[in-house]
Amino acid sequence: MRSPSVGAGLAAASAVVTCLLLPAAARSDGDGVYSFRQPSRDGTGKVYMGREIALVMGHRGIGWLERPGREAEERTDLLLESLELAPDAVVADIGAGSGYFTFRLAGRVPRGRVLAVDIQPEMLEVIERRRGAAGLDNVEAVLGSETDPGLPPETVDAALMVDAYHEFSHPREMMTAIVAALRPGGRVYLVEYREEDPSVRIKPLHKMSEGQARRELEAAGLRWVENRGVLPQQHILIFEKPGG
Numbered sequence: 001m002r003s004p005s006v007g008a009g010l011a012a013a014s015a016v017v018t019c020l021l022l023p024a025a026a027r028s029d030g031d032g033v034y035s036f037r038q039p040s041r042d043g044t045g046k047v048y049m050g051r052e053i054a055l056v057m058g059h060r061g062i063g064w065l066e067r068p069g070r071e072a073e074e075r076t077d078l079l080l081e082s083l084e085l086a087p088d089a090v091v092a093d094i095g096a097g098s099g100y101f102t103f104r105l106a107g108r109v110p111r112g113r114v115l116a117v118d119i120q121p122e123m124l125e126v127i128e129r130r131r132g133a134a135g136l137d138n139v140e141a142v143l144g145s146e147t148d149p150g151l152p153p154e155t156v157d158a159a160l161m162v163d164a165y166h167e168f169s170h171p172r173e174m175m176t177a178i179v180a181a182l183r184p185g186g187r188v189y190l191v192e193y194r195e196e197d198p199s200v201r202i203k204p205l206h207k208m209s210e211g212q213a214r215r216e217l218e219a220a221g222l223r224w225v226e227n228r229g230v231l232p233q234q235h236i237l238i239f240e241k242p243g244g
């Protein structure tokens with residue numbers, strides 16, 4: 001997430017960041033994929049392919065995710081258009097939070113489904129309430145684990161992760177499970193603040209470079225497609241599952 005130093009709202013969100021992933025617990029991963037160091041500010045101290053994993057944003061940051069200025073600031077409208085979803089697509093919104101994207105996606109796949117995955121039950125309760133209030137039958141809330149989004153194999157056309165991947169405690173396991181859940185030819189849309197751009201005023205661990213993202217997602221067996229450069233602050237990094 002964005003640096004709390006850039007605004008009071010962000011400071012509030014940051015103040016409620018919850019460390020779900022203590023480095024001591026993570027040490028039991030022990031298969032050499034991850035290493036550990038002294039945690040930096042907002043970091044877990046757990047390192048994957050040279051990148052320190054960020055702390056998870058707690059559910060008390062919902063106000064920030066749903067802030068009124070978000071669309072204009074992040075051009076989330078352009079992000080959604082870039083996905084070019086078929087009306088019957090099955091989309092997984094992984095790290096869905098309060099469902100900011102889930103409910104905007106639902107209108108774009110009237111004959112498909114949106115699977116809103118998160119590890120925080122409080123986030124899923126909000127999504128469930130919103131789903132009921134809107135009377136939507138193409139949205140499903142899915143409680144995932146830190147290693148597995150819990151999606152059936154080869155059922156998903158598109159997996160969207162907005163400002164979430166950098167805080168996955170087990171990115172290797174998560175991506176392996178996401179690739180398994182994608183249909184052949186299915187796509188991953190990874191949206192992260194641009195590390196390469198110093199004008200993007202976000203804490204370092206909440207940004208990712210295209211190169212780092214490519215190393216990590218290609219290691220999970222995905223094929224690079226493109227970086228769709230339409231957003232003011234974020235990359236839209238597109239990957240595909242081979243075999244489509």
Ligand SMILES: C[S@@+](CC[C@H](N)C(=O)[O-])C[C@H]1O[C@@H](n2cnc3c(N)ncnc32)[C@H](O)[C@@H]1O
Binds near residue numbers: 120149162163167168
């Ligand atoms: C910063 S929020 C972004 C929410 C939403 N994508 C948005 O842009 O409004 C990141 C979310 O990712 C979730 N998350 C973290 N690790 C996760 C994992 N392994 N699987 C699913 N969700 C995860 C957190 O619980 C949090 O709700």
